[in-house]
Amino acid sequence: MFNIIAAESEVNILRLPLDELIIGTLAFAIVFFALAKFAFPAISKTLEDRADAIEGGLARAENSQAEAAAMLEQYRAQLADARGEAANIRAEAQAEKTAMIESARGEAAAAAASVTERAQAQIEAERSQAMSSLRRDVSELALTLASKVVGESLTDDARARASVDRFIADLEVEAAK
Amino acid sequence: MNVVKFSGDVSCPVTPHLNSGCGFPAPNAEIFFLEPYTTLHVGSMEFVIGKTSILAALVAIIVATFFLAASRPRKMVPGKLQSLGEQAYLFVRDQIAREVIGKDGDRFVPFLGSIFFFVWISNLMGVIPGAQFPIMSSLAFPVSLTLMVYATYMFIGMKHQGPIKFFTSAMFPPGVPKAMYVLLAPLELLQLVVTRPVTQAIRLFANMFAGHLLLTTFTLAAYYLLSPSIIGVLGSVTSFGVTVVLTGFEMFIQGLQAFIFTLLTAVYIGGSLHAEH
Numbered sequence: 001m002f003n004i005i006a007a008e009s010e011v012n013i014l015r016l017p018l019d020e021l022i023i024g025t026l027a028f029a030i031v032f033f034a035l036a037k038f039a040f041p042a043i044s045k046t047l048e049d050r051a052d053a054i055e056g057g058l059a060r061a062e063n064s065q066a067e068a069a070a071m072l073e074q075y076r077a078q079l080a081d082a083r084g085e086a087a088n089i090r091a092e093a094q095a096e097k098t099a100m101i102e103s104a105r106g107e108a109a110a111a112a113a114s115v116t117e118r119a120q121a122q123i124e125a126e127r128s129q130a131m132s133s134l135r136r137d138v139s140e141l142a143l144t145l146a147s148k149v150v151g152e153s154l155t156d157d158a159r160a161r162a163s164v165d166r167f168i169a170d171l172e173v174e175a176a177k
Numbered sequence: 178m179n180v181v182k183f184s185g186d187v188s189c190p191v192t193p194h195l196n197s198g199c200g201f202p203a204p205n206a207e208i209f210f211l212e213p214y215t216t217l218h219v220g221s222m223e224f225v226i227g228k229t230s231i232l233a234a235l236v237a238i239i240v241a242t243f244f245l246a247a248s249r250p251r252k253m254v255p256g257k258l259q260s261l262g263e264q265a266y267l268f269v270r271d272q273i274a275r276e277v278i279g280k281d282g283d284r285f286v287p288f289l290g291s292i293f294f295f296v297w298i299s300n301l302m303g304v305i306p307g308a309q310f311p312i313m314s315s316l317a318f319p320v321s322l323t324l325m326v327y328a329t330y331m332f333i334g335m336k337h338q339g340p341i342k343f344f345t346s347a348m349f350p351p352g353v354p355k356a357m358y359v360l361l362a363p364l365e366l367l368q369l370v371v372t373r374p375v376t377q378a379i380r381l382f383a384n385m386f387a388g389h390l391l392l393t394t395f396t397l398a399a400y401y402l403l404s405p406s407i408i409g410v411l412g413s414v415t416s417f418g419v420t421v422v423l424t425g426f427e428m429f430i431q432g433l434q435a436f437i438f439t440l441l442t443a444v445y446i447g448g449s450l451h452a453e454h
Contacts, residue, residue, distance in 0.1 A: 011209070016316060019224045020225075020230065020315060021321045023233055024317055024318040024320075027234055031294070034241035035287050036287035043247070045251070047267075053253055
């Protein structure tokens with residue numbers, strides 16, 4: 001019952017009508033014109049620009065990295081300089097301090113020496129003063145004692161005084177021995 | 178629905194049903210000859226304006242408009258449309274032009290791209306609802322494309338290798354025993370001048386023709402067998418299922434054939450640029 005229609009029809013599937021050939025060619029020509037003249041050059045240019053932009057960006061990044069590295073190196077050098085300088089300053093200060101201490105110590109020693117000297121001189125002066133006063137007192141005592149013994153005043157006699165002095169000097173010589 | 182004439186039985190409708198008592202309207206070659214809407218006269222030429230030619234013009238406008246629109250933004254960070262256009266361009270450039278021809282294939286990208294997208298969208302018209310007619314199933318369209326391809330690689334070959342050398346280098350491939358040239362030379366010449374363009378056109382035409390015929394058969398069967406009986410429902414559902422599966426398969430074939438047509442074009446152009454091996 002299936003009435004399969006045989007290819008009895010007069011259609012020829014391999015026919016080539018000229019109008020369809022022309023329409024096909026024209027349709028393709030429209031596409032080719034649009035793509036070759038406008039679309040594809042624009043797309044190709046855009047892709048190139050993008051590749052350039054990306055490469056440029058990479059180059060820029062590399063540049064700034066190099067710059068940063070250079071700057072870091074510079075900072076490091078500066079830091080090292082500063083450290084060296086600080087060490088120098090410290091060493092100088094140390095030297096200065098030592099010198100100051102040294103000079104202060106010298107001054108103090110000198111001052112002490114002079115104080116000692118003065119004190120010694122004073123002691124010497126006081127001692128000689130005491131000695132002469134003692135000597136005078138002793139001679140007066142001796143004279144008084146001798147006058148009492150002799151019964152006459154020898155107080156103002158220059159000769160008596162000289163003998164007493166001689167006596168005391170002898171005593172001193174004895175004592176020094 | 179396509180015009181399916183029922184020779185002999187005038188009482189049967191264009192798309193009959195099982196219950197009408199009419200036989201199954203198995204589609205034949207006639208479904209590829211659609212009623213023209215009008216004819217246009219340009220000088221002495223007569224242009225038949227039918228579904229095929231209108232679809233061809235539509236495809237040209239769609240492809241041209243898409244690429245013009247996609248190439249317009251030119252942003253560093255592309256939007257969806259621009260990105261799609263760039264991927265389409267890169268596909269033709271990297272997968273076809275550079276892959277087959279090499280570095281000097283870049284200047285053929287517009288030609289190859291036009292062919293690929295024109296053929297692909299033309300084929301796609303076979304499954305797009307409302308159109309449902311693959312333009313390339315009309316032999317004149319593949320032939321018009323093939324003629325342009327043929328002219329292109331013939332011209333390039335004669336220009337790059339010399340008008341005589343182009344043919345002799347194809348006829349006498351190196352590395353073959355001299356005696357074999359008696360057999361090989363005529364075959365190679367035939368291959369270059371006749372077989373290539375004929376097979377390139379017919380491969381595309383026949384694939385689209387057969388695909389459309391298959392789809393139409395199962396679509397009509399789904400309607401013809403539809404009836405409130407077990408056999409009717411099973412037959413109809415099966416036919417519909419087959420139609421859906423075939424539509425998917427057909428879309429794959431459409432893309433594949435467009436790719437093969439373009440790839441062959443690239444191979445022929447590449448062969449014309451550089452003498453074989």
